[in-house]
Amino acid sequence: MNSKQQMPSMGVLKFEENGRTFHLHRYSPSADIGTFVKHYWVVSWDLTGHPPYPQEVIPNPCVNMVIEPGRSGIFGPSKQKFTYMLQGKGCVFGVKFKPGGFYPFVKQPISRLNKQIMNIHSVFGIDAGAAEALILSQRAEEDMVRQMEAILQPKLPKIDPQVEVIVRITERIMEDREIIKVDTVCKLFDMNKRTLQRLFDQYVGVNPKWVIQLYRLQNAAELIGKGRFEDGLELSMELGYYDQSHFIKDFKAITGKTPEEYASSL
Incomplete structure (x- = not known):
């Protein structure tokens, strides 16, 4: 449960090279949550004193819930490359749902999510700001995972x-x-x-x-x-x-x- 995964790039461009710019770790979910969630991911970086760095990621057919200061939300699959500007010092926590794994939570076509960001509260009953404070205040990544599982657990739908x-x-x-x-x-x-x-x-x-x-x-x-x-x-x-x-x-x-x-x- 919650073990850190050593995995291939899975769409992160220049993955081997950029490992010096940021740290990416993935964690397995608990068994019941794993019916719907592929893994949790944590990206952290410290570019203090260095110029910003544009990190590029190839799209994937998964819904992601992203916890990031002031920018949290639930994002549907994209058909375009995504560029994230890493600057200063920061950390982003994410929940990557399995392909099809988010649908049972909302029971509406996921294609509707392609051009909009879904509010976290509407699905999981916690405001984005509260989720950010709860998750990103943890020092250990494993504790971030435990807090997120406590958010997801009460909202798990029936197995589809x-x-x-x-x-x-x-x-x-x-x-x-x-x-x-x-x-x-x-x-x-x-x-x-x-x-x-x-x-x-x-x-x-x-x-x-x-x-x-x-x-x-x-x-x-x-x-x-x-x-x-x-x-x-x-x-x-x-x-x-x-x-x-x-x-x-x-x-x-x-x-x-x-x-x-x-x-x-x-």
């Missing part, structure tokens, strides 16, 4: 079996680089395409085609970060792209740079 289905689908997409089409997912899970799309709109907030594209491009960014950009055509084909120009266009849409520009910036 569809959440587990979506988790299995998204995990398969993430792990299996051979999956490049929605039709493949439908065959693997014996599901009609319209049913799959409706399920993702309601529970995840983005369509399955975008989730497939996102994970393939996240794979690309991680491979480039490890020095795997000697042959751009080979990399694009490895990730399921048979048109290199299409790969370059999609990669830039997600990261803000072409693969070559991203590789040279490392």
